[in-house]
Amino acid sequence: MTEAEFIAALRALPLHRGALDLRDDAARIGDLVLTTDMIAEGVHFLASDPPGDVAWKLVAVNLSDLAAKGAVPEGIMLGYPLGDEAWDAAFLDGLGAALTAFDCPLLGGDTIRTAGARTFAITAIGRAAVAPSRGGARIGDRLWVTGTIGDAGIGLAIAQGADGPAELLARYRRPVPRLAEGRALAPVATAMMDISDGLLIDAERMADASGCGVTIELGAVPLAPLHPGDRIAAVTAGDDYELLFALPDGVSPPVAATRIGRFAPEPGLRLTSAGAPFALPDRLGYQHG
Amino acid sequence: MTEAEFIAALRALPLHRGALDLRDDAARIGDLVLTTDMIAEGVHFLASDPPGDVAWKLVAVNLSDLAAKGAVPEGIMLGYPLGDEAWDAAFLDGLGAALTAFDCPLLGGDTIRTAGARTFAITAIGRAAVAPSRGGARIGDRLWVTGTIGDAGIGLAIAQGADGPAELLARYRRPVPRLAEGRALAPVATAMMDISDGLLIDAERMADASGCGVTIELGAVPLAPLHPGDRIAAVTAGDDYELLFALPDGVSPPVAATRIGRFAPEPGLRLTSAGAPFALPDRLGYQHG
Numbered sequence: 001m002t003e004a005e006f007i008a009a010l011r012a013l014p015l016h017r018g019a020l021d022l023r024d025d026a027a028r029i030g031d032l033v034l035t036t037d038m039i040a041e042g043v044h045f046l047a048s049d050p051p052g053d054v055a056w057k058l059v060a061v062n063l064s065d066l067a068a069k070g071a072v073p074e075g076i077m078l079g080y081p082l083g084d085e086a087w088d089a090a091f092l093d094g095l096g097a098a099l100t101a102f103d104c105p106l107l108g109g110d111t112i113r114t115a116g117a118r119t120f121a122i123t124a125i126g127r128a129a130v131a132p133s134r135g136g137a138r139i140g141d142r143l144w145v146t147g148t149i150g151d152a153g154i155g156l157a158i159a160q161g162a163d164g165p166a167e168l169l170a171r172y173r174r175p176v177p178r179l180a181e182g183r184a185l186a187p188v189a190t191a192m193m194d195i196s197d198g199l200l201i202d203a204e205r206m207a208d209a210s211g212c213g214v215t216i217e218l219g220a221v222p223l224a225p226l227h228p229g230d231r232i233a234a235v236t237a238g239d240d241y242e243l244l245f246a247l248p249d250g251v252s253p254p255v256a257a258t259r260i261g262r263f264a265p266e267p268g269l270r271l272t273s274a275g276a277p278f279a280l281p282d283r284l285g286y287q288h289g
Numbered sequence: 290m291t292e293a294e295f296i297a298a299l300r301a302l303p304l305h306r307g308a309l310d311l312r313d314d315a316a317r318i319g320d321l322v323l324t325t326d327m328i329a330e331g332v333h334f335l336a337s338d339p340p341g342d343v344a345w346k347l348v349a350v351n352l353s354d355l356a357a358k359g360a361v362p363e364g365i366m367l368g369y370p371l372g373d374e375a376w377d378a379a380f381l382d383g384l385g386a387a388l389t390a391f392d393c394p395l396l397g398g399d400t401i402r403t404a405g406a407r408t409f410a411i412t413a414i415g416r417a418a419v420a421p422s423r424g425g426a427r428i429g430d431r432l433w434v435t436g437t438i439g440d441a442g443i444g445l446a447i448a449q450g451a452d453g454p455a456e457l458l459a460r461y462r463r464p465v466p467r468l469a470e471g472r473a474l475a476p477v478a479t480a481m482m483d484i485s486d487g488l489l490i491d492a493e494r495m496a497d498a499s500g501c502g503v504t505i506e507l508g509a510v511p512l513a514p515l516h517p518g519d520r521i522a523a524v525t526a527g528d529d530y531e532l533l534f535a536l537p538d539g540v541s542p543p544v545a546a547t548r549i550g551r552f553a554p555e556p557g558l559r560l561t562s563a564g565a566p567f568a569l570p571d572r573l574g575y576q577h578g
Contacts, residue, residue, distance in 0.1 A: 001371060001374050001377040001378070002371075003371065003400045006369070006371060006377060006381075006400055007400070009377075009378070009381050010367075010381070010395060012385070013381070013384060013385045013388055013394075013395050014385070014388045014389060014393075014394040014395065015394050015395050016363070016364040016394035016395060016396045018364070018396060019364070019394065019395055019396050019397055022395075022397065026397065027364070027366065027396040027397035029321070029363060029364070029396070029414065032318070032321070034366060034396060034397065034412075034414070035366075035397070036366040036367070036368050036397060036398045036399045036410070036412065037399050038368040038370070038399050038401045038410065039401070040370070040401055040402070040403040040404075042403075042404055043401065043402055043403060043404070044401070074305070074318060075305040075307070075308070075316070075318070077316065077323060077324075077325040077412050078299075078325070079325050079327040079368070079408075079410040080295070081327070081329070081408065082290060082291075082292065082295060085290050088290040088295060088298075089290070089298070092295075092298050092299070092302070095302060096301070096302045096303070099302055099303045100303060104303075105302075105303040105304050105305035105308065106299060106302050106303065106304050106305060106308055106311075107305045107307060107308050107316040107318070107323060108308055108311065108315065108316035108323060108324070108325060109325045110325045110326050110327050110410075111292045111295055111296070112327045112328070112329055112332065112333070112408070113329075113332055114329040114331075114332060114406060114408055115329075115331055115332070115405075115406055116404075116405040116406050117403060117404055117405045117406075118408075119368075119370065119401070119403055119407075119408040119410075121325070121327065121368040121399075121408075121410035123323075123325065123366050123412035125318065125323070
């Protein structure tokens with residue numbers, strides 16, 4: 001089955017009210033926000049990636065989902081397949097570094113033995129008074145983004161052997177979830193999500209969930225000074241873990257961010273370049289199964 | 290690393306207060322109880338096991354940990370590696386059957402693609418006013434167990450090709466967590482845990498965590514009428530998912546259960562048979578990594 005077919009089938013099962021019909025990025029129990037992310041060797045990380053970076057990224061991608069809900073991390077549950085001693089020790093170093101950096105303690109978990117490529121799972125739990133959905137943007141709202149876009153895409157190429165600056169490799173290997181920004185934005189954003197699969201595909205998902213369309217000005221998308229400058233590559237690359245959010249026209253965000261588009265009545269995603277319509281690339285980002 | 294070494298290393302990381310120093314079977318956030326269990330193909334289930342049974346068991350083993358805390362299931366987060374269409378559909382059937390049977394809704398989760406043997410993860414969340422630990426037994430307390438012991442061990446042999454009754458195969462493939470019993474026992478049990486790795490090894494763990502020893506009368510251990518009767522095989526077999534609990538001497542359990550032993554000052558596990566000392570088997574149960 002594809003991911004979409006599987007999730008559609010899950011909707012026929014008994015669902016918790018806080019599952020939000022499996023249409024949001026996190027579940028709710030009271031003021032708790034819960035999210036699960038798995039990563040698999042050979043799919044979400046390279047066998048050659050340093051184990052400490054794998055641990056960091058596993059924590060970061062989960063906490064990024066909490067950041068998009070404006071949640072303060074409460075703790076994580078870790079599902080860990082034991083490996084060889086050196087790998088496990090290096091993983092623990094990165095895990096400790098991430099938990100300390102993001103002020104998120106370990107709650108519990110499970111360890112197992114497996115054969116072959118390993119799969120890691122984290123369920124992250126956070127606390128949020130107000131948790132924006134990805135589907136609350138209204139026609140006329142402006143689309144904003146934190147940080148710079150496409151860095152991790154270049155970082156992945158560097159990890160695979162290309163030349164490039166260490167700063168962009170670090171953006172791929174040790175992403176930093178925008179927890180403080182998410183907390184500041186949650187009370188004012190009409191919609192918010194993190195960018196994990198690519199700016200374009202995730203913006204399209206936000207517009208779809210909000211029942212409207214969105215137009216993005218390619219020239220407004222913020223690139224890092226060290227980025228080589230291919231804007232289509234940047235807006236279709238995954239693993240950014242920046243926050244994408246909607247604000248009513250005229251509202252300024254309480255954190256550093258860049259306005260890159262606006263929501264419109266016509267469904268779907270459109271691009272402009274210097275204000276003129278610009279053809280969408282064939283591939284908008286990372287498409288799951 | 291071994292599981293014990295890995296968990297010891299985790300204790301050096303930032304821990305949530307509700308992690309209970311990673312010495313309990315579940316974590317706490319307020320009145321919520323959280324537990325994570327992973328299962329891997331070829332290790333925790335056979336590639337030939339029906340997918341619906343794999344789903345059922347994945348839910349059941351997680352809810353069994355909630356049962357041991359006297360918790361009412363609130364929901365589960367599912368980490369699922371997509372497979373082929375028929376396998377996924379059959380898994381969904383079993384998942385739906387288990388969620389319905391145990392009155393536990395789906396909260397959310399994640400799907401991924403992997404290569405090779407697949408690993409599934411569930412984090413189960415429950416709610417409990419009083420959650421007994423595995424380490425609260427006191428010298429003089431009696432040791433009790435629900436249901437019958439060793440059925441799943443025979444069921445595993447049947448699943449692997451041996452002759453035997455369908456009832457015991459079902460106990461291996463579709464275990465039923467003792468949720469109602471756990472809720473009734475939580476206010477009176479001084480210690481409680483579920484039996485997942487074998488009666489002897491789990492009883493020894495309860496005694497160790499409680500800072501005392503325990504003596505089990507082999508002849509008192511309840512076997513199913515259909516069980517072939519090898520008591521040592523029964524008390525060292527895993528996957529029973531019955532509840533093991535301690536009650537003060539003279540207290541009767543509020544649910545059907547069998548008294549099988551008593552806690553004593555001398556550390557460690559001892560067996561008797563018809564009251565006479567009986568040598569411990571070399572292998573007390575399933576030992577993780």
